[in-house]
Amino acid sequence: xxxxxxxxxxxxxxxxxxxxxxxxxxxxxxxxxxxxxxxxxxxxxxxxxxxxxxxxxxxxxxxxxxxxxxxxxxxxxxxxxxxxxxxxxxxxxxxxxxxxxxxxxxxxxxxxxxxxxxxxxxxxxxxxxxxxxxxxxxxxxxxxxxxxxxxxxxxxxxxxxxxxxxxxxxxxxxxxxxxxxxxxxxxxxxxxxxxxxxxxxxxxxxxxxxxxxxxxxxxxxxxxxxxxxxxxxxxxxxxxxxxxxxxxxxxxxxxxxxxxxxxxxxxxxxxxxxxxxxxxxxxxxxxxxxxxxxxxxxxx
Numbered sequence: 388x389x390x391x392x393x394x395x396x397x398x399x400x401x402x403x404x405x406x407x408x409x410x411x412x413x414x415x416x417x418x419x420x421x422x423x424x425x426x427x428x429x430x431x432x433x434x435x436x437x438x439x440x441x442x443x444x445x446x447x448x449x450x451x452x453x454x455x456x457x458x459x460x461x462x463x464x465x466x467x468x469x470x471x472x473x474x475x476x477x478x479x480x481x482x483x484x485x486x487x488x489x490x491x492x493x494x495x496x497x498x499x500x501x502x503x504x505x506x507x508x509x510x511x512x513x514x515x516x517x518x519x520x521x522x523x524x525x526x527x528x529x530x531x532x533x534x535x536x537x538x539x540x541x542x543x544x545x546x547x548x549x550x551x552x553x554x555x556x557x558x559x560x561x562x563x564x565x566x567x568x569x570x571x572x573x574x575x576x577x578x579x580x581x582x583x584x585x586x587x588x589x590x591x592x593x594x595x596x597x598x599x600x601x602x603x604x605x606x607x608x609x610x611x612x613x614x615x616x617x618x619x620x621x622x623x624x625x626x627x628x629x630x631x632x633x634x635x636x637x638x639x640x641x642x643x644x645x646x647x648x649x650x651x652x653x654x655x656x657x658x659x660x661x662x663x664x665x666x667x668x669x670x671x672x673x674x675x676x677x678x679x680x681x682x683x684x685x686x687x
């Protein structure tokens with residue numbers, strides 16, 4: 388905790404605002420928007436890799452959180468005072484850092500999936516930005532060095548596995564079938580495991596984020612398969628004049644699924660089921676429905 392106290396002693400309004408902004412970029416909705424832009428207008432292949440890898444890293448990180456149940460730094464050390472706005476949003480367990488895990492996995496997969504000349508330039512930048520995210524979480528007082536280190540290592544492992552396995556899965560129907568079966572078995576095993584593990588008394592909804600991650604993975608799987616077979620989205624076929632309006636429309640739809648869809652579903656389905664369905668709607672919109680809407684805009 389000494390390093391966290393050192394950072395806290397050197398806080399000032401400028402650094403507070405800077406690291407709050409850095410930390411905000413690691414939120415799920417920002418990564419969704421960035422990944423959607425890559426999938427729609429750059430490379431569906433790289434975009435799907437980034438989505439699968441980031442979702443897998445997020446799920447594994449949430450599983451470790453739920454099993455380790457490490458309290459936040461200010462609970463372990465009451466003399467540590469975090470930045471209040473960051474503390475208010477830090478409601479889950481501490482180990483590993485979800486921001487660092489998700490942000491690092493996303494950037495590392497994107498950088499490592501690029502052609503070799505670009506990869507040599509972007510991979511060091513991805514590592515530096517990941518370390519900056521880690522520093523922001525410690526500066527704000529919501530994670531310890533152990534938390535952010537574990538998050539980065541988990542992200543690096545998932546990114547490595549994603550980049551190594553993705554080309555084989557994309558090229559071989561047999562490998563793709565095996566990957567689908569493995570994913571379904573893993574999802575079923577995790578769902579059943581956390582259905583029987585007793586929740587802690589102080590946090591009965593501790594596994595809520597895990598179920599939402601699993602719903603998103605289950606939705607992303609058929610969305611990518613259907614898009615590959617029937618839609619075959621090609622960013623190069625979209626005229627440049629249509630790209631900015633299309634981006635704004637796509638992000639508006641994503642904003643609707645993130646913010647408004649749970650509110651619409653909650654009265655009829657309850658908050659838990661509404662949240663799970665909204666989590667599934669995000670990858671459906673990004674990977675399948677919006678590319679489907681872009682078909683009429685393609686060049687003939």
